[in-house]
Amino acid sequence: xxxxxxxxxxxxxxxxxxxxxxxxxxxxxxxxxxxxxxxxxxxxxxxxxxxxxxxxxxxxxxxxxxxxxxxxxxxxxxxxxxxxxxxxxxxxxxxxxxxxxxxxxxxxxxxxxxxxxxxxxxxxxxxxxxxxxxxxxxxxxxxxxxxxxxxxxxxxxxxxxxxxxxxxxxxxxxxxxxxxxxxxxxxxxxxxxxxxxxxxxxxxxxxxxxxxxxxxxxxxxxxxxxxxxxxxxxxxxxxxxxxxxxxxxxxxxxxxxxxxxxxxxxxxxxxxxxxxxxxxxxxxxxxxxxxxxxxxxxxxxxxxxxxxxxxxxxxxxx
Numbered sequence: 001x002x003x004x005x006x007x008x009x010x011x012x013x014x015x016x017x018x019x020x021x022x023x024x025x026x027x028x029x030x031x032x033x034x035x036x037x038x039x040x041x042x043x044x045x046x047x048x049x050x051x052x053x054x055x056x057x058x059x060x061x062x063x064x065x066x067x068x069x070x071x072x073x074x075x076x077x078x079x080x081x082x083x084x085x086x087x088x089x090x091x092x093x094x095x096x097x098x099x100x101x102x103x104x105x106x107x108x109x110x111x112x113x114x115x116x117x118x119x120x121x122x123x124x125x126x127x128x129x130x131x132x133x134x135x136x137x138x139x140x141x142x143x144x145x146x147x148x149x150x151x152x153x154x155x156x157x158x159x160x161x162x163x164x165x166x167x168x169x170x171x172x173x174x175x176x177x178x179x180x181x182x183x184x185x186x187x188x189x190x191x192x193x194x195x196x197x198x199x200x201x202x203x204x205x206x207x208x209x210x211x212x213x214x215x216x217x218x219x220x221x222x223x224x225x226x227x228x229x230x231x232x233x234x235x236x237x238x239x240x241x242x243x244x245x246x247x248x249x250x251x252x253x254x255x256x257x258x259x260x261x262x263x264x265x266x267x268x269x270x271x272x273x274x275x276x277x278x279x280x281x282x283x284x285x286x287x288x289x290x291x292x293x294x295x296x297x298x299x300x301x302x303x304x305x306x307x308x309x310x311x312x313x314x315x316x317x318x
Contacts, residue, residue, distance in 0.1 A: 003030050005028060005029065005030040005065055005188050006062070006157070007026070007028075008024055008060065009061045009062070010024070010025065010059060011025070011026070011050060011057065011061075012057065012059035012060045013057065013058050020043050021047050022211035023059075023060065023212070024211075024212070025213065026206065028190060029188075030156075030186075031183070032204065033191070034188075034189065034204055034206065035191055035192075035201075036205075037192070037196070038192075038208040039194070039304075040194070042211070043210070043211040044161070044162075045161050045192065046211075047192075047208065048160075050069070051080075051159055052076075053069060053077055053080075057070055064076045064157065067079075079157060081151055081155035081158045081159070082150070082159045083159070083160045083161060084161050085165065087149070089142060091134050091135035092134075092135070093134060094132060095126050095130045095131070095134065095137070096117065096130040096131065099117045099145075100113065100117065102149040102152050103116065103153070106153035107153070108153055124144040124145065125144065125174070126145060138171070140168060140172075140175070143164065143167055143171065144175060146163075147160075147163065147178065157187075157188045158182070158189045158191075162194060164195070164198070172198075180201070183203075196295065199219060199300075200219045204216060204218055204219075205217070205218070214303055215303055219296055222299050225299060226298065227266075228252055230262055230264055230265075230291070230294045231290065232288065232290055232292040233263075233275070233286045233287075233289050234259050234260055235279075236259060236285070237284050237285065240282070240284055241286065244279060244282050245263060245278065245279070248274060250271045250274070251263055251275070252264045252265060255298060255302075257297075262298055263275065268291035269291060275289075
Protein backbone atom coordinates (compact mmCIF):
# COMPACT_ATOMS: atom_id res chain seq x y z
CA UNK A 1 0.00 0.00 0.00
CA UNK A 2 1.34 3.45 -0.92
CA UNK A 3 2.24 5.68 2.02
CA UNK A 4 0.58 9.07 2.30
CA UNK A 5 2.99 12.00 1.99
CA UNK A 6 0.39 14.71 2.72
CA UNK A 7 -2.41 14.33 5.23
CA UNK A 8 -4.84 17.04 6.35
CA UNK A 9 -7.66 16.82 8.86
CA UNK A 10 -10.10 19.71 9.20
CA UNK A 11 -7.65 22.06 7.46
CA UNK A 12 -9.15 25.55 7.77
CA UNK A 13 -7.97 29.05 6.90
CA UNK A 14 -9.85 32.26 7.72
CA UNK A 15 -9.04 35.73 6.46
CA UNK A 16 -10.97 38.09 8.76
CA UNK A 17 -14.62 37.24 7.95
CA UNK A 18 -13.86 35.07 4.93
CA UNK A 19 -13.30 31.30 5.23
CA UNK A 20 -11.01 30.49 2.29
CA UNK A 21 -10.47 26.81 3.18
CA UNK A 22 -13.19 25.01 5.10
CA UNK A 23 -12.39 21.83 7.11
CA UNK A 24 -10.45 20.13 4.32
CA UNK A 25 -9.72 16.42 4.80
CA UNK A 26 -7.20 15.28 2.23
CA UNK A 27 -4.82 12.36 1.76
CA UNK A 28 -2.22 12.48 -1.02
CA UNK A 29 -0.01 9.46 -1.62
CA UNK A 30 3.71 9.45 -2.32
CA UNK A 31 4.41 9.61 -6.06
CA UNK A 32 0.89 10.76 -6.92
CA UNK A 33 0.00 13.36 -9.55
CA UNK A 34 -2.89 15.06 -7.78
CA UNK A 35 -5.07 17.73 -9.38
CA UNK A 36 -6.79 20.42 -7.34
CA UNK A 37 -9.59 21.85 -9.45
CA UNK A 38 -12.19 24.53 -8.92
CA UNK A 39 -13.33 27.97 -10.06
CA UNK A 40 -11.55 31.22 -9.15
CA UNK A 41 -11.91 31.95 -5.46
CA UNK A 42 -12.58 28.31 -4.56
CA UNK A 43 -9.59 28.08 -2.20
CA UNK A 44 -7.01 26.33 -4.39
CA UNK A 45 -4.21 28.88 -3.95
CA UNK A 46 -4.79 29.16 -0.19
CA UNK A 47 -4.67 25.36 0.14
CA UNK A 48 -1.33 25.17 -1.69
CA UNK A 49 0.11 28.06 0.34
CA UNK A 50 -0.94 26.29 3.53
CA UNK A 51 0.74 23.05 2.41
CA UNK A 52 3.88 25.00 1.50
CA UNK A 53 4.07 26.39 5.02
CA UNK A 54 3.57 29.96 3.80
CA UNK A 55 0.36 30.53 5.76
CA UNK A 56 -0.58 29.56 9.30
CA UNK A 57 -3.54 27.27 9.92
CA UNK A 58 -6.64 28.75 11.53
CA UNK A 59 -7.89 25.29 12.55
CA UNK A 60 -7.16 21.64 11.87
CA UNK A 61 -4.02 19.55 11.44
CA UNK A 62 -1.72 18.67 8.56
CA UNK A 63 1.48 16.77 7.93
CA UNK A 64 3.68 17.18 4.87
CA UNK A 65 6.54 14.71 4.29
CA UNK A 66 6.12 13.59 7.89
CA UNK A 67 6.40 17.09 9.38
CA UNK A 68 3.69 18.83 11.40
CA UNK A 69 2.55 21.90 9.45
CA UNK A 70 1.77 23.81 12.66
CA UNK A 71 5.07 23.19 14.45
CA UNK A 72 7.64 22.33 11.76
CA UNK A 73 6.77 24.49 8.73
CA UNK A 74 10.40 25.55 8.21
CA UNK A 75 11.53 21.91 8.09
CA UNK A 76 8.95 21.20 5.38
CA UNK A 77 10.32 23.81 2.98
CA UNK A 78 13.48 21.89 1.98
CA UNK A 79 11.30 18.95 0.92
CA UNK A 80 8.98 20.92 -1.36
CA UNK A 81 9.15 23.02 -4.49
CA UNK A 82 6.45 25.68 -4.60
CA UNK A 83 5.63 27.48 -7.86
CA UNK A 84 3.23 30.38 -7.43
CA UNK A 85 0.98 31.64 -10.23
CA UNK A 86 3.35 34.59 -10.68
CA UNK A 87 6.72 32.95 -10.11
CA UNK A 88 9.40 35.60 -9.49
CA UNK A 89 12.03 35.07 -12.15
CA UNK A 90 14.70 37.73 -12.41
CA UNK A 91 14.10 39.47 -15.74
CA UNK A 92 17.64 40.88 -16.09
CA UNK A 93 19.27 37.48 -15.53
CA UNK A 94 19.70 34.87 -18.23
CA UNK A 95 18.13 31.41 -18.07
CA UNK A 96 21.41 29.96 -16.76
CA UNK A 97 21.91 32.77 -14.24
CA UNK A 98 18.38 32.29 -12.87
CA UNK A 99 19.03 28.59 -12.34
CA UNK A 100 22.32 29.30 -10.57
CA UNK A 101 20.68 31.96 -8.42
CA UNK A 102 17.93 29.61 -7.22
CA UNK A 103 20.49 26.85 -6.68
CA UNK A 104 22.30 29.15 -4.26
CA UNK A 105 19.04 30.10 -2.50
CA UNK A 106 18.25 26.41 -1.99
CA UNK A 107 21.82 25.66 -0.80
CA UNK A 108 22.54 23.21 -3.60
CA UNK A 109 26.12 21.94 -3.05
CA UNK A 110 28.60 23.69 -5.38
CA UNK A 111 29.90 20.38 -6.75
CA UNK A 112 26.37 19.37 -7.83
CA UNK A 113 25.26 22.72 -9.23
CA UNK A 114 26.69 22.39 -12.77
CA UNK A 115 25.33 18.86 -13.29
CA UNK A 116 21.83 19.70 -12.02
CA UNK A 117 21.71 22.92 -14.05
CA UNK A 118 22.65 21.12 -17.27
CA UNK A 119 20.17 18.30 -16.56
CA UNK A 120 17.33 20.74 -15.96
CA UNK A 121 18.16 22.79 -19.07
CA UNK A 122 17.82 19.64 -21.15
CA UNK A 123 14.75 18.47 -19.23
CA UNK A 124 12.95 21.80 -19.74
CA UNK A 125 14.19 22.02 -23.36
CA UNK A 126 15.92 25.32 -22.67
CA UNK A 127 19.55 24.43 -23.46
CA UNK A 128 19.71 26.52 -26.63
CA UNK A 129 18.17 29.49 -24.76
CA UNK A 130 20.44 29.35 -21.68
CA UNK A 131 22.05 32.73 -22.46
CA UNK A 132 18.77 34.51 -23.19
CA UNK A 133 17.45 36.94 -20.58
CA UNK A 134 14.31 35.79 -18.78
CA UNK A 135 12.26 38.79 -19.93
CA UNK A 136 13.04 37.88 -23.55
CA UNK A 137 11.51 34.41 -23.22
CA UNK A 138 8.00 33.52 -24.37
CA UNK A 139 5.35 32.92 -21.70
CA UNK A 140 5.66 29.17 -22.13
CA UNK A 141 9.45 29.25 -21.80
CA UNK A 142 9.19 31.39 -18.67
CA UNK A 143 6.88 28.80 -17.12
CA UNK A 144 9.35 26.00 -17.94
CA UNK A 145 12.24 28.03 -16.51
CA UNK A 146 10.20 28.68 -13.36
CA UNK A 147 9.60 24.93 -13.01
CA UNK A 148 13.30 24.21 -13.54
CA UNK A 149 14.18 26.73 -10.79
CA UNK A 150 11.63 25.04 -8.51
CA UNK A 151 13.27 21.65 -9.19
CA UNK A 152 16.89 22.70 -8.69
CA UNK A 153 17.06 21.34 -5.10
CA UNK A 154 15.37 18.04 -6.11
CA UNK A 155 12.28 18.33 -3.88
CA UNK A 156 10.18 15.28 -3.04
CA UNK A 157 6.96 17.26 -3.46
CA UNK A 158 5.96 19.84 -6.07
CA UNK A 159 3.18 22.32 -5.34
CA UNK A 160 2.20 24.08 -8.57
CA UNK A 161 -0.41 26.83 -8.58
CA UNK A 162 -2.09 27.05 -12.02
CA UNK A 163 1.30 26.72 -13.76
CA UNK A 164 -0.05 26.82 -17.33
CA UNK A 165 -2.52 29.68 -17.02
CA UNK A 166 -1.96 32.25 -19.76
CA UNK A 167 0.31 30.17 -22.00
CA UNK A 168 -0.43 28.90 -25.51
CA UNK A 169 -1.81 25.36 -26.07
CA UNK A 170 1.49 23.98 -27.45
CA UNK A 171 3.48 25.24 -24.43
CA UNK A 172 0.77 23.89 -22.13
CA UNK A 173 1.12 20.44 -23.67
CA UNK A 174 4.94 20.56 -23.43
CA UNK A 175 4.72 21.61 -19.78
CA UNK A 176 2.44 18.68 -19.00
CA UNK A 177 4.80 16.29 -20.80
CA UNK A 178 7.48 17.44 -18.36
CA UNK A 179 5.14 16.95 -15.38
CA UNK A 180 4.25 13.46 -16.59
CA UNK A 181 7.93 12.52 -16.77
CA UNK A 182 8.49 13.84 -13.24
CA UNK A 183 5.48 11.84 -12.06
CA UNK A 184 6.77 8.67 -13.71
CA UNK A 185 10.09 9.20 -11.94
CA UNK A 186 8.37 9.25 -8.54
CA UNK A 187 7.96 12.94 -7.71
CA UNK A 188 4.77 13.76 -5.82
CA UNK A 189 2.96 16.57 -7.65
CA UNK A 190 -0.01 18.62 -6.49
CA UNK A 191 -1.16 20.95 -9.24
CA UNK A 192 -4.08 23.35 -9.26
CA UNK A 193 -5.65 24.03 -12.63
CA UNK A 194 -8.74 25.64 -14.14
CA UNK A 195 -8.40 23.41 -17.23
CA UNK A 196 -10.52 20.27 -17.20
CA UNK A 197 -8.40 18.50 -19.83
CA UNK A 198 -5.45 18.84 -17.43
CA UNK A 199 -7.50 17.37 -14.60
CA UNK A 200 -8.03 14.32 -16.82
CA UNK A 201 -4.25 13.70 -16.82
CA UNK A 202 -4.03 13.40 -13.02
CA UNK A 203 -3.97 10.20 -10.94
CA UNK A 204 -6.70 11.64 -8.73
CA UNK A 205 -8.57 14.92 -8.66
CA UNK A 206 -10.06 16.95 -5.84
CA UNK A 207 -12.86 19.37 -6.70
CA UNK A 208 -12.83 22.31 -4.32
CA UNK A 209 -15.68 24.80 -4.22
CA UNK A 210 -16.27 27.64 -1.72
CA UNK A 211 -13.37 26.26 0.34
CA UNK A 212 -14.86 22.78 0.63
CA UNK A 213 -13.75 19.53 -0.97
CA UNK A 214 -16.75 18.36 -3.00
CA UNK A 215 -15.31 15.11 -4.33
CA UNK A 216 -11.92 13.40 -4.52
CA UNK A 217 -11.38 10.44 -6.81
CA UNK A 218 -9.89 9.28 -10.11
CA UNK A 219 -11.04 11.18 -13.24
CA UNK A 220 -12.83 8.05 -14.48
CA UNK A 221 -14.81 7.59 -11.25
CA UNK A 222 -15.70 11.29 -11.06
CA UNK A 223 -17.20 11.13 -14.56
CA UNK A 224 -19.06 8.01 -13.50
CA UNK A 225 -20.82 10.14 -10.85
CA UNK A 226 -23.08 11.44 -13.62
CA UNK A 227 -26.02 9.10 -14.20
CA UNK A 228 -26.91 8.35 -17.81
CA UNK A 229 -25.31 9.49 -21.06
CA UNK A 230 -24.54 12.77 -22.79
CA UNK A 231 -26.02 14.00 -26.07
CA UNK A 232 -24.77 17.10 -27.84
CA UNK A 233 -26.39 19.58 -30.24
CA UNK A 234 -24.95 22.65 -31.93
CA UNK A 235 -27.42 25.44 -32.52
CA UNK A 236 -27.47 29.23 -32.89
CA UNK A 237 -30.79 29.17 -31.01
CA UNK A 238 -29.43 27.45 -27.92
CA UNK A 239 -31.51 29.52 -25.47
CA UNK A 240 -34.77 28.56 -27.16
CA UNK A 241 -33.57 24.97 -27.61
CA UNK A 242 -32.67 24.67 -23.91
CA UNK A 243 -36.18 25.70 -22.86
CA UNK A 244 -37.71 23.11 -25.23
CA UNK A 245 -35.52 20.15 -24.30
CA UNK A 246 -35.37 20.66 -20.51
CA UNK A 247 -39.02 19.62 -20.22
CA UNK A 248 -38.67 16.43 -22.29
CA UNK A 249 -38.83 13.01 -20.58
CA UNK A 250 -35.47 11.43 -19.83
CA UNK A 251 -33.55 14.75 -19.86
CA UNK A 252 -31.81 14.91 -16.49
CA UNK A 253 -29.71 18.05 -16.92
CA UNK A 254 -28.83 20.70 -19.53
CA UNK A 255 -25.52 22.55 -19.85
CA UNK A 256 -24.49 25.15 -22.46
CA UNK A 257 -21.02 25.71 -23.95
CA UNK A 258 -21.22 28.54 -26.46
CA UNK A 259 -23.42 27.19 -29.25
CA UNK A 260 -23.18 23.66 -27.89
CA UNK A 261 -26.03 22.25 -25.84
CA UNK A 262 -25.01 19.26 -23.73
CA UNK A 263 -27.84 17.18 -22.29
CA UNK A 264 -27.51 14.49 -19.66
CA UNK A 265 -30.13 11.86 -20.49
CA UNK A 266 -31.12 8.42 -19.24
CA UNK A 267 -30.63 6.73 -22.64
CA UNK A 268 -28.49 8.42 -25.31
CA UNK A 269 -29.74 6.82 -28.51
CA UNK A 270 -33.38 6.77 -27.44
CA UNK A 271 -33.48 10.40 -26.31
CA UNK A 272 -31.42 11.67 -29.25
CA UNK A 273 -34.28 10.75 -31.60
CA UNK A 274 -36.92 12.33 -29.35
CA UNK A 275 -34.93 15.55 -28.85
CA UNK A 276 -34.19 15.84 -32.58
CA UNK A 277 -37.92 15.48 -33.31
CA UNK A 278 -38.86 18.09 -30.68
CA UNK A 279 -36.34 20.64 -31.97
CA UNK A 280 -37.50 20.15 -35.55
CA UNK A 281 -41.15 20.48 -34.51
CA UNK A 282 -40.36 23.82 -32.84
CA UNK A 283 -38.53 25.12 -35.91
CA UNK A 284 -35.12 25.17 -34.20
CA UNK A 285 -32.24 24.56 -36.60
CA UNK A 286 -29.37 22.48 -35.27
CA UNK A 287 -26.34 20.49 -36.43
CA UNK A 288 -23.87 17.94 -35.07
CA UNK A 289 -26.44 15.98 -33.07
CA UNK A 290 -24.69 13.03 -31.43
CA UNK A 291 -24.21 10.90 -28.36
CA UNK A 292 -20.94 12.19 -26.83
CA UNK A 293 -18.63 10.94 -24.07
CA UNK A 294 -19.00 12.64 -20.70
CA UNK A 295 -16.15 15.08 -20.10
CA UNK A 296 -14.60 16.17 -16.83
CA UNK A 297 -15.94 19.70 -17.28
CA UNK A 298 -19.52 18.44 -17.47
CA UNK A 299 -19.02 16.26 -14.42
CA UNK A 300 -17.66 19.14 -12.35
CA UNK A 301 -20.42 21.56 -13.37
CA UNK A 302 -23.02 18.96 -12.49
CA UNK A 303 -21.40 18.25 -9.11
CA UNK A 304 -21.18 21.96 -8.25
CA UNK A 305 -24.84 22.43 -9.18
CA UNK A 306 -25.76 19.54 -6.89
CA UNK A 307 -23.69 21.10 -4.10
CA UNK A 308 -25.48 24.43 -4.50
CA UNK A 309 -28.82 22.61 -4.43
CA UNK A 310 -27.91 20.79 -1.23
CA UNK A 311 -27.72 17.36 -2.91
CA UNK A 312 -24.98 15.15 -1.43
CA UNK A 313 -22.22 13.80 -3.66
CA UNK A 314 -21.39 10.13 -3.18
CA UNK A 315 -17.74 10.12 -4.28
CA UNK A 316 -14.81 9.49 -1.96
CA UNK A 317 -13.81 12.57 0.01
CA UNK A 318 -10.31 11.41 0.84
